[in-house]
Amino acid sequence: SQTIHQWPATLVQPVGSPLSLECTVEGTSNPNLYWYRQAAGRGLQLLFYSVGIGQISSEVPQNLSASRPQDRQFILSSKKLLLSDSGFYLCAWNPPPTVAGNTIYFGEGSWLTVV
């Protein structure tokens, strides 16, 4: 069966420090991968998505970047965190093929607090 892992689950970082959140998917090949951010416990915002290794699409210009160094690994990074980067970050995936009817599955999320 397919599973998705995110870590760390919780992170407290000072302003100006770097960030690395990791996500891996098991039990599938060539998944589409996504990073979402949930602020204030409600609204979900798509940050990045990827259809393959090294292929990243950015939805919102911001202080964050994403990379996909391996087929089932997706990393969210920042060189210098801002207070506004605080939030709940969710990694997600869907299996191939790339069609709109495919279900997207979410990880358990990573809480980031920038202090």
Place this chain on the structure above:
Amino acid sequence: AQSVAQPEDQVNVAEGNPLTVKCTYSVSGNPYLFWYVQYPNRGLQFLLKYITGDNLVKGSYGFEAEFNKSQTSFHLKKPSALVSDSALYFCALRTTDSWGKLQFGAGTQVVVTP
């Protein structure tokens, strides 16, 4: 431009009563609609989806949803609510032109009281 709306910020229902969570959408092409549930401090769990075919879709945990093209709605329903159904519910929309972008409604908090 496409959009998805959940007009109710919170829905309160007594245990055993029917539960309905509303969702409306606007899209120029064919919609692909999804419902997710989120428990506190957890990720989103997939409940059900509409792609094509039968307008009544059955999903996990006794939930179902009815796709209504004329009213552009996709309301989530459960005949008899449980206290454990208390959670945050999200409706989401995808189209063939924007397959990579699952767009979410603002969410509806469901509170089921014993």
